[in-house]
Amino acid sequence: xxxxxxxxxxxxxxxxxxxxxxxxxxxxxxxxxxxxxxxxxxxxxxxxxxxxxxxxxxxxxxxxxxxxxxxxxxxxxxxxxxxxxxxxxxxxxxxxxxxxxxxxxxxxxxxxxxxxxxxxxxxxxxxxxxxxxxxxxxxxxxxxxxxxxxxxxxxxxxxxxxxxxxxxxxxxxxxxxxxxxxxxxxxxxxxxxxxxxxxxxxxxxxxxxxxxxxxxxxxxxxxxxxxxxxxxxxxxxxxxxxxxxxxxxxxxxxxxxxxxxxxxxxxxxxxxxxxxxxxxxxxxxxxxxxxxxxxxxxxxxxxxxxxxxxxxxxxxxxxxxxxxxxxxxxxxxxxxxxxxxxxxxxxxxxxxxxxxxxxxxxxxxxxxxxxxxxxxxxxxxxxxxxxxxxxxxxxxxxxxxxxxxx
Numbered sequence: 001x002x003x004x005x006x007x008x009x010x011x012x013x014x015x016x017x018x019x020x021x022x023x024x025x026x027x028x029x030x031x032x033x034x035x036x037x038x039x040x041x042x043x044x045x046x047x048x049x050x051x052x053x054x055x056x057x058x059x060x061x062x063x064x065x066x067x068x069x070x071x072x073x074x075x076x077x078x079x080x081x082x083x084x085x086x087x088x089x090x091x092x093x094x095x096x097x098x099x100x101x102x103x104x105x106x107x108x109x110x111x112x113x114x115x116x117x118x119x120x121x122x123x124x125x126x127x128x129x130x131x132x133x134x135x136x137x138x139x140x141x142x143x144x145x146x147x148x149x150x151x152x153x154x155x156x157x158x159x160x161x162x163x164x165x166x167x168x169x170x171x172x173x174x175x176x177x178x179x180x181x182x183x184x185x186x187x188x189x190x191x192x193x194x195x196x197x198x199x200x201x202x203x204x205x206x207x208x209x210x211x212x213x214x215x216x217x218x219x220x221x222x223x224x225x226x227x228x229x230x231x232x233x234x235x236x237x238x239x240x241x242x243x244x245x246x247x248x249x250x251x252x253x254x255x256x257x258x259x260x261x262x263x264x265x266x267x268x269x270x271x272x273x274x275x276x277x278x279x280x281x282x283x284x285x286x287x288x289x290x291x292x293x294x295x296x297x298x299x300x301x302x303x304x305x306x307x308x309x310x311x312x313x314x315x316x317x318x319x320x321x322x323x324x325x326x327x328x329x330x331x332x333x334x335x336x337x338x339x340x341x342x343x344x345x346x347x348x349x350x351x352x353x354x355x356x357x358x359x360x361x362x363x364x365x366x367x368x369x370x371x372x373x374x375x376x377x378x379x380x381x382x383x384x385x386x387x388x389x390x391x392x393x394x395x396x397x398x399x400x401x402x403x404x405x406x
Contacts (some may be wrong), residue, residue, distance in 0.1 A: 004365040006043040006056060006074065009035045009067070016048045019055070019069060022388025023117045026057060026067035037061070038331070042139040049123055058116070058134040058274045068115035068132065077138055078339040082145035085113055088147065095380045099220070103192040103201075103213045104382050106150070110382040111392045119146065122201050122209065125186045127178065131160045135277045143182040154183035156203045178204040193273060197247055198272040199240060200265065210238045210265060215307075215345070218397045221375075222305065223248035225399075227339065229302035232256070232294075232335065239266025241305055246275045252281045254301075260284040282342040291331040325356070327373075329363025336402045340352045343372060349394040356396045371400040 011019070012031040015385050019026075026032065026046065038044065038059055044067060046229040056075045057067035075081055089112040099105060106126070107119035116132040126146055128139065135142075136159070143155045158178045190196050194216055201209040221243060226245035233242045236255035243266070245253045263282045270277035284292055285309070306328060329344065336342060346356055353376065364371045378395045385392025 004269070006045045007038055008047050009044045009057075009059075010047050010049060011054065013044075013049070013179065015139065016052075016054065017071075019046065022386065022394040024057075024110055024299040024389065025065050026068040028064055028066040028208055032066045034063075035059075035066075039137075041124060041134040042076075043077055050095070056240050058132070058138075060132045060134040062278050063132065068134070070113070078142075079141055079145050079148075084143055085150060086145060086149045088113070088213075092384065093382055098216075100196040100380070101139065101194050101216065103194055103199075103211065103216075105213070105380070106382075107202070108314055108383050108392070108403070111386055117142075120209075120213070121150070121152075122192050122203060124191065125183075125190070125203060125220045126150060126152045126155045127203055128155065128157040128181065129160050132143075133159070139181060147182060152183060154186055155181045157181045158159075158207075159209065160207070163242070171231075177207050194240075195223070195244075197243055199204070199238070199243070199269050200272060211240055212237075212307075213245065213346075214347070214395055215240070215397070216380040218345070218377055218380075219244045223249075225343075226250040226303060230254075230300070232301040232304045232332075234291075234304070234306040234332070236266060236282075237262050239269050239282075241265070241307070242280070243269050243273055243275065245305075246270065247273060247305075251261045254283065255281070256283045256285060256287050256290050258284070258286055285344055288328070288331065291328075295331070295334045299335060300337050301335050301340065302337060303341045303343060305343045306332060306343075307347075310346070310348040325359035326362035326366070329360055329365040332365060333367045333369050333402060338402060338404045340402050342400045342402055343398070344400070345395070347395050348390055350394070353396050357398070358402065360398065368405055370403040373398060373400050 008406060010031055011026060012029060015026055023141045040060055042059040044057050044059045046057055048054060053074060055069050055072040055227050056068040091109050093364045105120055107114055109115055117135050120127045120201050139157055146155055156178045186203050192198050194213060194331045198213045201211050203209055222241055223244040227249035229249045229250050231245045231253045233255045236242055236257045239255050242253045242255045255263060255266055263284055269278040332342060344360060360371055377397045378393055
C-alpha cells in the first residue's frame with residue numbers, strides 16, 4: 001500500500017460523538033455527501049468540523065455505512081499494522097477453552113478492530129469474509145499477514161454483501177461464493193472437529209460453509225440436555241444440532257429442513273461420527289407445514305430446537321424473525337410435553353433480546369402455556385464484541401421449560 005497521506009473528510013458532531021464513544025461506523029449524511037471522490041477501499045482521515053483528527057477509516061462510497069474506522073490514529077493499512085491487529089486478536093483467544101475443536105473465529109470484525117471483516121479457521125485452512133467491498137483491494141496484503149501469523153495451507157475469501165438474503169433465496173444454480181486467495185485448495189471432503197464431533201464443511205459452494213460455529217458452546221450444552229430425549233430440530237440445515245443430540249444419547253432426532261440437499265449433508269455428518277442415521281428421521285419440507293402435520297398425528301417431543309434464518313421463503317410460507325417467531329413458537333408448543341424444553345435461537349442483529357423474548361411470550365400466550373426461561377446465552381467466546389459496539393452481541397439463544405397453566 002502507498003504511504004501517501006489519506007484524504008481528509010469532515011464529519012458532523014453526531015458522528016464525532018459516536019466515534020469518541022468507540023463506535024467504528026460512519027453513516028452517510030449531509031456531511032459525507034460533500035466528501036471528495038475516491039475509489040472504494042481508499043483510506044481516509046476523519047476530521048471534526050473543528051479540525052481535530054479522529055483517525056483512519058476505510059471508504060465505501062455509495063453505501064449506508066460509508067466508512068469504517070480502523071484506528072483513532074492516522075495509519076497506513078500495511079503488513080505490519082495488520083500483523084499487529086492479528087496478534088492482538090490471537091492473544092485475546094488464549095482465554096478461550098476450545099476443547100477438541102479445529103474450527104474457530106480468529107477475527108470477529110468490529111470485535112477485533114477490523115470492522116467489516118472476519119477470519120475463520122477450518123482445520124488448516126482460513127476463510128476471510130468481508131462485508132464491505134472496501135476490503136477487496138487490501139486482501140492480498142491481508143492474506144500475506146495471515147500467512148505470517150497462522151501459516152495456513154490455504155486462504156479463501158468470500159464477499160458477503162448486504163443482499164445476502166436475496167442471494168440465499170435466489171436461483172438454484174448460483175455462482176461459487178468462495179475463492180482461493182492464497183496457498184493450496186482444500187479437499188472436497190474437508191472435515192473439522194467441534195467438541196470431538198466431526199462435520200463436513202465446504203469453503204467454496206455456498207454463502208455458508210455448513211457449520212455455524214458461533215453455536216459451539218451452545219451445541220455442547222444441547223448435547224448434554226438431549227440424553228434420553230425425543231428431539232425435534234427445525235430448520236435443521238446440515239444437522240449440526242441433530243448430530244450433537246444423537247451423540248448425546250437422544251432416543252430419536254427428527255430433523256426438518258426445506259432443502260433436501262442439506263439433509264443429505266446432515267446424514268453425511270451422522271455417518272462421519274459413526275451414528276446410524278437410519279435410527280433417526282429426516283424430513284424435507286416447510287417447517288410450518290410439518291409442525292401442523294406432526295400435531296395432527298399426535299407426535300410429542302421432549303425437546304424442540306429452532307434456529308431459523310432471519311429471512312426465508314418456501315413455496316408455502318415466508319418467514320421473518322419479527323412476527324414469524326411467535327407463530328413458530330405457537331406451533332412448536334403443541335408438540336412439547338409439560339416440563340419439556342423449547343430451545344430457540346436467532347442471529348438477527350437488529351432484534352434486541354427484550355424484543356425477541358416478546359416474540360416467545362406472544363407465541364406461548366396464544367396456546368395458553370408458560371415459558372420458564374432457564375438460560376440465555378449468545379455466541380461462543382471466540383466471537384467477541386466490544387462495549388462500544390453492542391451490535392456485535394447478535395446471537396440470542398434461549399432455553400425455556402414448558403409449563404402448563406394450573
